[in-house]
Amino acid sequence: MLDWFIANKEILKLIYAFIIVFICFIIVIRTHRLFKLSLHQGIRYFRNAFLFYGLGFFVRYILGTPYLGKWLRIDALISGGIFAFFLMMAGFFLLYSLIWRKIESENKTHLSSLINGKILIFYLMAIVLIVLGGLWETHYFIFLSQIFVFSFAVIISFNNYIQNGTKGKFLKYYFVAMLLSLIAWALNFLVALYFNWDQAILSGIYIINLIIFFLFLFGVVRVARVK
């Protein structure tokens, strides 16, 4: 089975990316509509997270696929850097969507949620981590930043589940998605540090990522539907 995965890994990566980009597209469209109606900042930041995830996977796995040929495809180093940047931004936005109420006023709406003072800090942090990773030729800065982000997200989502689990049925799955995200980032870190990018573990991470995105898709489509 693993041999088959490895033999077909490029096409499988492409399918994997198309699924994730499609899921992100659906989530962004749906949440954008909810945001436009409600102007709710939490929905806005949640939407931005999936916008960045979608862009990241699109650049890394679709624009960076060897099937495009060497003249069309983006260089692996550049697509990898852009991918890491978008993934970090997405993680920051996802965490921020859970804590924004403690930082911003509910009634204040920024003209742009992608370019404003607070979000510039995220951009700055992501760029610094990418540059540090480039200088040291390591992925550890990215992995550790996301382990840190999702550790917080796990705690917050668990707290939300305990406090409001009876009101919001999806809070349990949200917590599971955050926990799986943390596990995926921890596995990424371990596979780079100790297991020399072992293909079996990487395949497992891809599967975990798919489960996470499908969980969010389920939540967005099911929970946010108009009855």
Next chain:
Amino acid sequence: MGKKRERLEVIKDILNVVRQNRKVKPTRLLYASNLSPQMFKDYVEELIRKKFVQVELIDGKNKLFSLTKKGQDFLMEYKAIENFVENFGL
């Protein structure tokens, strides 16, 4: 003492009053919204800015509020928005 209403809930309540009355005077809306005058002013300004309600001037001075298409859409989707915010801990 009752639980403090969430912002979205207050908006829904105000819009519901406007919808039920089709056209409503500010004083009646203030009374029905159960808000302090300052909070009411802030919310109404926000609703006008977001184009959820529109203002008509009668005899050049008296205001009447009515619901816009966007306000009607909001009320239709309010439950979905509320569910979404609750279920995703936003």
